[in-house]
Amino acid sequence: xTGTVLPFFHYLGTRSARALYAFLRNWYEGGAVLFEExxxxxxxxxxxxxxxxxxxxxxxxxxxxxxTFIGYVLGVIFRSIRIMIAxxxxxxxxxxxxxxxxxxxxxxxxxVYKIITSL
Amino acid sequence: MTNEAPKKAxxxxxxxxxxxxxxxxxxxxxxxxxxxxxxxxxxxxxxxAPAPAVQWIGALICLFAFERFLHRDxxxxxxxxxxxxxxxxxxxxxxxxxxxxxxxxxxxDRAVFFSGSVFLHLLEQLTERGDVIEVLSLLxxxxxxxxxxxxxxxxxxxxxxxxxxxxxxxxxPFFSQAFFESRQxxxxxxxxxxxxxxxxxxxxxxVLSIFEMFGxxxxxxxxxxxxxxLRQFVAKGRFFRRFGGRVRIKHKIMNRAWTARPxxxxxxxxxxxxxxxxxxxxxxxxxxxxxYERLIDVLSYPDAPNVILVGEAGVGKHSTVEHLAAMIVDxxxxxxxxxxxxxxxxxxxxxxxxxxxxxxxxxQGVFDEMVAxxxxxxxxxxVHELFHAGSASSVSIADALVPFLSSNxxxxxxxxxxxxxxxxxxxxxxxxxxxxxxxxEEMREDDAARVLVxxxxxxxxxxxxxxxxxxxxxxxxxxxxxxxxxxxPSSAEDILREAVVSAAHRKDPVVNASDVVTVAEKRVNIxxxxxxxxxxxxxxxxxxxxxxxxxxxDHAVTAVADALRMYRSGLTRRGGPIAxxxxxxxxxxxxxxxxxxxxxxxxxxxxxxIRLDMSEYQDPKSIERLIGxxxxxxxxxxxxxxxxxxxxxxxLDEFEKAHRSILNIFLQVLDDGRLTDGIGRIVDLxxxxxxxTSNARSEWIKEEIDKGTDATILxxxxxxxxxxxxxxxxxxxFSRIILFKPLTFDEIKTIARRKLEELSCVIKExxxxxxxxxxxxxxxxxxxxxxxxxGARPLRTAVADLINGKLAKEILSGTLRHGDTVTLSVGEExxxxxxxxxxxxxx
Numbered sequence: 001x002t003g004t005v006l007p008f009f010h011y012l013g014t015r016s017a018r019a020l021y022a023f024l025r026n027w028y029e030g031g032a033v034l035f036e037e038x039x040x041x042x043x044x045x046x047x048x049x050x051x052x053x054x055x056x057x058x059x060x061x062x063x064x065x066x067x068t069f070i071g072y073v074l075g076v077i078f079r080s081i082r083i084m085i086a087x088x089x090x091x092x093x094x095x096x097x098x099x100x101x102x103x104x105x106x107x108x109x110x111x112v113y114k115i116i117t118s119l
Numbered sequence: 120m121t122n123e124a125p126k127k128a129x130x131x132x133x134x135x136x137x138x139x140x141x142x143x144x145x146x147x148x149x150x151x152x153x154x155x156x157x158x159x160x161x162x163x164x165x166x167x168a169p170a171p172a173v174q175w176i177g178a179l180i181c182l183f184a185f186e187r188f189l190h191r192d193x194x195x196x197x198x199x200x201x202x203x204x205x206x207x208x209x210x211x212x213x214x215x216x217x218x219x220x221x222x223x224x225x226x227x228d229r230a231v232f233f234s235g236s237v238f239l240h241l242l243e244q245l246t247e248r249g250d251v252i253e254v255l256s257l258l259x260x261x262x263x264x265x266x267x268x269x270x271x272x273x274x275x276x277x278x279x280x281x282x283x284x285x286x287x288x289x290x291x292p293f294f295s296q297a298f299f300e301s302r303q304x305x306x307x308x309x310x311x312x313x314x315x316x317x318x319x320x321x322x323x324x325x326v327l328s329i330f331e332m333f334g335x336x337x338x339x340x341x342x343x344x345x346x347x348x349l350r351q352f353v354a355k356g357r358f359f360r361r362f363g364g365r366v367r368i369k370h371k372i373m374n375r376a377w378t379a380r381p382x383x384x385x386x387x388x389x390x391x392x393x394x395x396x397x398x399x400x401x402x403x404x405x406x407x408x409x410x411y412e413r414l415i416d417v418l419s420y421p422d423a424p425n426v427i428l429v430g431e432a433g434v435g436k437h438s439t440v441e442h443l444a445a446m447i448v449d450x451x452x453x454x455x456x457x458x459x460x461x462x463x464x465x466x467x468x469x470x471x472x473x474x475x476x477x478x479x480x481x482x483q484g485v486f487d488e489m490v491a492x493x494x495x496x497x498x499x500x501x502v503h504e505l506f507h508a509g510s511a512s513s514v515s516i517a518d519a520l521v522p523f524l525s526s527n528x529x530x531x532x533x534x535x536x537x538x539x540x541x542x543x544x545x546x547x548x549x550x551x552x553x554x555x556x557x558x559x560e561e562m563r564e565d566d567a568a569r570v571l572v573x574x575x576x577x578x579x580x581x582x583x584x585x586x587x588x589x590x591x592x593x594x595x596x597x598x599x600x601x602x603x604x605x606x607x608p609s610s611a612e613d614i615l616r617e618a619v620v621s622a623a624h625r626k627d628p629v630v631n632a633s634d635v636v637t638v639a640e641k642r643v644n645i646x647x648x649x650x651x652x653x654x655x656x657x658x659x660x661x662x663x664x665x666x667x668x669x670x671x672x673d674h675a676v677t678a679v680a681d682a683l684r685m686y687r688s689g690l691t692r693r694g695g696p697i698a699x700x701x702x703x704x705x706x707x708x709x710x711x712x713x714x715x716x717x718x719x720x721x722x723x724x725x726x727x728x729i730r731l732d733m734s735e736y737q738d739p740k741s742i743e744r745l746i747g748x749x750x751x752x753x754x755x756x757x758x759x760x761x762x763x764x765x766x767x768x769x770x771l772d773e774f775e776k777a778h779r780s781i782l783n784i785f786l787q788v789l790d791d792g793r794l795t796d797g798i799g800r801i802v803d804l805x806x807x808x809x810x811x812t813s814n815a816r817s818e819w820i821k822e823e824i825d826k827g828t829d830a831t832i833l834x835x836x837x838x839x840x841x842x843x844x845x846x847x848x849x850x851x852x853f854s855r856i857i858l859f860k861p862l863t864f865d866e867i868k869t870i871a872r873r874k875l876e877e878l879s880c881v882i883k884e885x886x887x888x889x890x891x892x893x894x895x896x897x898x899x900x901x902x903x904x905x906x907x908x909x910g911a912r913p914l915r916t917a918v919a920d921l922i923n924g925k926l927a928k929e930i931l932s933g934t935l936r937h938g939d940t941v942t943l944s945v946g947e948e949x950x951x952x953x954x955x956x957x958x959x960x961x962x
Contacts, residue, residue, distance in 0.1 A: 011135045051375035058376040118172035
């Protein structure tokens with residue numbers, strides 16, 4: 001009898017514990033990965049147009065390969081504007097993602113907190 | 120692919136589910152289900168409860184239930200992201216999807232309760248699943264018959280297990296195999312289809328014999344599963360953008376670093392492959408990784424970053440350049456190629472619609488723009504056309520391009536074929552210096568099948584016709600074996616596309632292997648399918664059919680018929696020609712006639728004969744006429760015709776008269792079925808029948824036959840005698856040396872009778888005259904038309920001179936008219952026997 005009963009409760013116990021563990025892991029670890037992947041994919045999509053790192057790398061290269069004084073000056077001016085726009089947009093995107101992620105991660109904890117404080 | 124990593128860790132399988140007996144497991148699962156239902160109901164009711172604490176409890180319960188529902192098929196751990204450290208113990212049960220584990224447990228229970236191999240039970244359960252049924256149908260395997268075969272085996276299999284532990288022990292190695300299957304595809308969990316694929320790798324005799332019975336091979340299962348996944352991908356619409364949808368390609372005027380300049384003139388005469396890759400995404404690339412790596416290496420050189428991709432048309436040169444564009448878009452290239460554009464020049468458009476001056480200006484403008492832009496990799500397909508001396512209009516592009524190439528102004532990628540490279544690029548020292556040659560070889564069949572799996576998904580979307588993996592595999596197989604005008608994968612894609620179009624016209628929903636064979640048969644005009652009922656009969660009685668044309672030579676006819684039967688049964692030696700014969704014997708005994716019959720039987724027509732009179736190749740220099748010259752200016756009479764018609768009968772008349780050095784090239788042909796032509800191209804002769812005829816040692820044959828020597832001894836003796844004429848290794852390489860005996864008088868009479876029958880048909884058809892003849896006329900024709908040194912060859916002249924001439928006179932004089940009957944008999948004139956015509960006029 002003991003030979004069957006013990007594994008039976010062990011099976012039920014581990015199954016329940018695993019379900020709870022899987023939920024927490026999916027919510028926090030999976031959620032973090034999901035946010036990270038989405039954030040970087042969004043930033044990559046923006047970077048196809050705004051090209052922040054590339055713009056910084058080529059900051060002093062003349063604009064449109066125009067190796068005149070005007071070309072160098074315009075390069076610095078336009079690239080500065082581009083970098084500023086990119087920084088604003090990237091900051092906004094990152095902030096938006098962080099905000100959503102914060103709500104996501106805080107929701108279960110907030111629920112537990114509300115339960116405890118409401119009792 | 121991460122199939123290497125799992126081998127380093129220590130893998131084991133441990134699951135709580137397997138530790139319970141069936142009854143306990145059912146009870147536990149039932150309790151768990153009840154808990155879930157009650158829990159969810161409690162959660163929902165709690166949501167509408169007045170107390171905030173209860174509401175939050177309800178919210179968390181519902182959240183938990185919803186999350187669990189979404190991940191109900193997920194394994195405890197994601198295998199695709201797992202790290203397997205060397206020496207670490209890894210429980211692979213954590214990577215099995217719950218539904219996979221349920222099937223395994225179910226099979227264990229059935230094996231214990233009902234007896235029978237656990238693997239058969241597993242196979243039985245799997246064949247009830249939709250995904251496995253779909254894979255079977257992609258393999259052209261009828262799922263119902265497959266299930267029936269499994270059920271029958273299971274009935275006979277009485278294997279008994281002591282308990283779950285024993286079953287579990289038997290399954291242990293299988294768990295690992297299924298896990299490796301899943302890892303090879305880098306899946307997140309072990310799925311039921313992985314169990315199905317792994318079953319082909321275990322040692323259960325019954326399971327293996329079922330797979331064998333239906334011709335299922337391990338690699339085919341994973342390919343069919345890939346095709347199934349692609350179909351799902353198409354169904355979800357994700358595939359459409361890349362392969363079938365109408366998408367506007369958006370051109371980016373400026374590079375991302377703002378360092379380049381716009382190229383408005385160039386844009387008007389080119390296609391920007393990086394724009395295409397950016398909009399459509401990179402296409403599937405395989406099989407030319409070496410060529411691609413060499414391409415990016417050369418393009419990264421500071422000096423002469425120019426590549427010429429040399430490969431046969433359709434080998435995948437364009438795909439390699441497209442892949443480069445896709446990798447540039449993904450920033451997956453060396454820094455030297457970062458942020459570049461791959462631009463395909465349309466030379467025809469560049470040279471069209473303007474006078475010479477304007478064209479010159481245009482060309483100069485295009486190249487100047489590229490230098491100014493500094494980020495263009497110019498791609499010129501068929502680059503040899505620009506340097507082809509004959510194409511006067513293109514010379515201007517070439518003239519303008521060469522200085523830019525020499526000064527490394529911009530990188531250039533050109534494509535050409537080996538022949539054109541040899542003829543137009545290699546002779547020019549300046550071009551040879553600036554271009555680095557990268558060879559794109561024909562894809563392996565394995566890679567071609569992978570490419571075609573992806574292409575078939577797009578064909579399905581385009582024509583709304585299903586394609587089985589068996590059809591894909593057959594197309595690759597036939598493309599490789601019979602269609603040498605293009606290399607793989609193009610040859611296979613052509614056949615598959617034709618089969619799909621044909622099925623779409625017939626409103627047939629699925630293209631399977633037999634549809635592909637039918638299309639291929641139409642193109643090559645030779646039977647490729649398994650011999651059916653009528654054809655089997657015809658092959659079994661081939662000698663009778665041949666004897667309707669060939670008189671006597673029973674031994675030769677049987678040898679040739681045997682060769683054909685072996686070929687159609689798939690028993691011929693792989694690697695050489697279908698068959699190769701040396702027909703030895705005196706002239707006029709049926710050697711050429713038998714070759715014609717063979718060509719009709721195997722290739723459908725006498726047009727399939729490539730006939731070469733080897734007496735024209737007595738000079739060692741004549742080898743150029745046979746295989747082509749090294750500079751490509753002279754095409755080979757043998758090689759070029761075989762390339763044009765790879766399924767043919769090569770008849771080498773008077774073989775012994777060819778020069779010894781020319782005979783030597785046939786050593787490789789007869790052995791490997793391959794011949795390297797003048798420009799170094801390998802010509803495949805594996806689908807040819809090679810017949811060499813020779814009159815050498817005919818006198819000796821006649822003497823031995825007159826002495827009454829036995830046929831087998833005679834054939835052995837002939838082989839020895841022929842080594843006096845040919846080198847022994849050449850004689851030994853023929854599949855058969857076939858002896859043709861001189862014709863007997865009776866055989867000559869039979870031929871004479873047939874000649875008169877032919878004449879009778881002709882005169883009836885052309886003049887509506889009935890020609891009758893008696894035995895005497897046949898005997899006289901045989902006497903007049905037979906000469907020992909020429910065999911039956913003079914018969915045709917005898918019919919023309921002695922009979923046709925007389926008949927013509929009678930017709931032209933009006934004596935013989937439509938509807939009359941003329942009887943041919945023998946009379947005497949001046950003491951000599953001659954033909955006499957008796958005309959009976961029609962009333």
